[in-house]
Amino acid sequence: xxxxxxxxxxxxxxxxxxxxxxxxxxxxxxxxxxxxxxxxxxxxxxxxxxxxxxxxxxxxxxxxxxxxxxxxxxxxxxxxxxxxxxxxxxxxxxxxxxxxxxxxxxxxxxxxxxxxxxxxxxxxxxxxxxx
Numbered sequence: 070x071x072x073x074x075x076x077x078x079x080x081x082x083x084x085x086x087x088x089x090x091x092x093x094x095x096x097x098x099x100x101x102x103x104x105x106x107x108x109x110x111x112x113x114x115x116x117x118x119x120x121x122x123x124x125x126x127x128x129x130x131x132x133x134x135x136x137x138x139x140x141x142x143x144x145x146x147x148x149x150x151x152x153x154x155x156x157x158x159x160x161x162x163x164x165x166x167x168x169x170x171x172x173x174x175x176x177x178x179x180x181x182x183x184x185x186x187x188x189x190x191x192x193x194x195x196x197x198x199x200x
Contacts, residue, residue: 082137085137086137089134089137089139090141094133095132095133095134095139095142096130096131096132096133096139096142096143097113097130097131097133098128098129098130098131099117099128099129099131100117100120100126100127100128100129101126101128102125102126102127102128103126103127103149103150104125104127104128104149104150104151104152104199105127105128105129105130105146105149105150105151105152106120106127106128106129106130106151106152106153106154106195107130107131107132107151107152107153107154107162107166108129108130108131108153108154108155108162109131109132109133109135109155109162110156111156111185112154112155112156112185112186113129113131115154115185115186115187115188115191116129116154116186116191116195117129118188119186119188119189119191119192119195120192120195122188122189122192123192123193123195123196125195125196125199127152127199130143130146132162135161135162135165138165138169140169140170143166143169143170143172144170146170146172147170147171147172148174149172149174150174150176150199151166151172151174151175151176152175152176152177152178152195152198152199153166153175153176153177153178154177154178154179154186154191154195155177155178155179155180156179156180156181156185156186157179157181158179158181160177160179163175163177176198178191178194178195178198
């Protein structure tokens, strides 16, 4: 019975992934440029504002779903310089990018004090990391 239920969940997961690949937008992309700034959730608007404030030419990438992780839409970023902006101490998005997509050229900006990013401060940090 346990094995049957496991297979049933696995089949549902595979069906969900096929549906997402074919019919649902799973990643938002803002801007153009070579460096990529990955973010997710409510941090995205602070990152977009910081990029404008810093005058950076980069693409801001926001995966809408983390489970299942939309690796099929993120393959094009392998080999590019990536900055991950997150509001957690463990680097959840960074780990997913490394594990699921093989993106390895990653710099991180993390804040985990429970407060939102200040776009002006974040712009300085992005300038420092991106160069």
